[in-house]
Amino acid sequence: MLTEQEKQEISEELKHCERPEAAAIEALRVVQKKRGWVSDASLRDVAAQLSMTPAELDAVATFYSFIFRKPVGRHVIALCDSMVCWSLGHDDLYKLISTKLGIGYGETTGDNRFTLLPASCLGACDRAPAMMVDDELFGPVTPETIDEILSKYS
């Protein structure tokens, strides 16, 4: 069940849309903001509010890398693996983070603290290798600065 506040925020988005489905991404993001991801139940509720079928909305939701249809940890690490970051040390950085947290790409730590994902170019090539944790950008990330960055997130 969507909360009253979620429903209201989605209605607010709908006001600016030519047709309800145009608010699909915005609506899914409303749900994801608090809950971290979009469950089947939430997807059905959002679809109903947007006058879409769940399948139609899921086709859109699953298209995007940053709409999560599976649970993620409290923080999402998006590590850029595109060519500039790759050539400036992505593989080593990945190994290091993966060893420290005990997870690979697509996995979440046992304590639910972090999910690790590969990211396409973050538009920070002058700061390669770059990564984002939630909404924050870091770069250039070095093996020496990794601990400090991760320690900011509990």
Next chain:
Amino acid sequence: MERPLTKNIRPNEDPLSLMEYEQAGGYRAVRTMLSTMSPQDVQVQVKASNLRGRGGAGFPTGMKWSFVPMGENAPKQKYFIVNADEMEPGAFKDRYLLEGDPHQLIEGIVVAAYAIQASHAYIFLRQGYGRAELLLNKAIAEAYENKLLGENILGSGFSLDLRIHTSAGRYICGEETALINALEGKRATPRAKPPFPQVSGLWGRPTVVNNVETVVNLPHIVNNGADWFKSIGGINDSGTKIYGVSGRVRNPGLWELPMGTMVSDLIEEQAGGMMDGYRLRAFMPGGASTDFLTPDHMNVRMDFDSVMKAGSRMGTGTITVLDDRTCPVGFVHSLEKFFRRESCGWCTPCREGLPWIERTLQAIETGKGEMSDLDLLTEQCRLLGPGNTFCALAPGAVEPLQSALKYFLEDFESHINNKHCPWKSI
């Protein structure tokens, strides 16, 4: 040297507020335009300036606009969309303009929207540019409060609604027809052309999509005229360009310079040359979908026509260098992994071909390749090339691959013959 696009940008500081922007001469173009120019006048001036789209293809902006139906019988609702999807690996220039001077973008949007008489405008912003989103929202609110957006702008009778759509991360959304589908809440697969968006775009109505950097040029062209715009450019092309260099150079970054600045000037002067102990092996002139060029091309001018003549494309104008201590096969593998992941899956050659290319490159990189794989890759370059796929993503994906097979053939062969990557210790 004039740097109209970046003159207000103060690195590591907040961008100019509306008041500061106006004090620096901002919104003068909008004021002049709304009081003295017709939409047609603006179109004529932009056409005369020879401004070419900075989204990658260099399509003349004035010409693009000229296909939009105008006048009494034209649809009342039309759209102007800023493409701020910037997800091409190697490209990071639009972020700088978005975060650095949001009012300049808004002013450009008002100019473009007025010229085509659009009623609604959108900024299509990529995922992960949260700071840009925040600063743009603030600037948009200021502009509304001061009657520079909304109903009856500055009492001129012209109205424009501007909204931001923040995407959720998919490179194909940058392709303009996929972008339009994304805005409609559909899966962001490209559309067939024709009809072109200028005639039938968002919700079937006339729509123009322009890149961020294209749009920020507009206020300056209105203020200073077409001849001035040509005069600050280079031999072949008008205006300035936001160039960039990234990779193993001493000073990666972005610089606004006259169109047609030489590659050597960018890599050696602006970026300070290669880091100690590294040599330049090759470079991509403007993002992941542009053919490699080599140190033999250091004297090529970075304008659309000159880079094309040299066998590549200027693309976004943000150069990526490949150094001599990085494996070119691994580098190309990383590139193709990106394209495979970002393919929208709509058409067969791209959906099936890119995973095949990626697996083949991975096999070669890890010492499991065979000589026949090189023929296979060459064949894939043809199958995914221009004319064989539904959009330009796939042809863009094989541009660097075909030039890698040309320039780094020895490296591919040595991986295969020696059954391991020479850049990795055994």
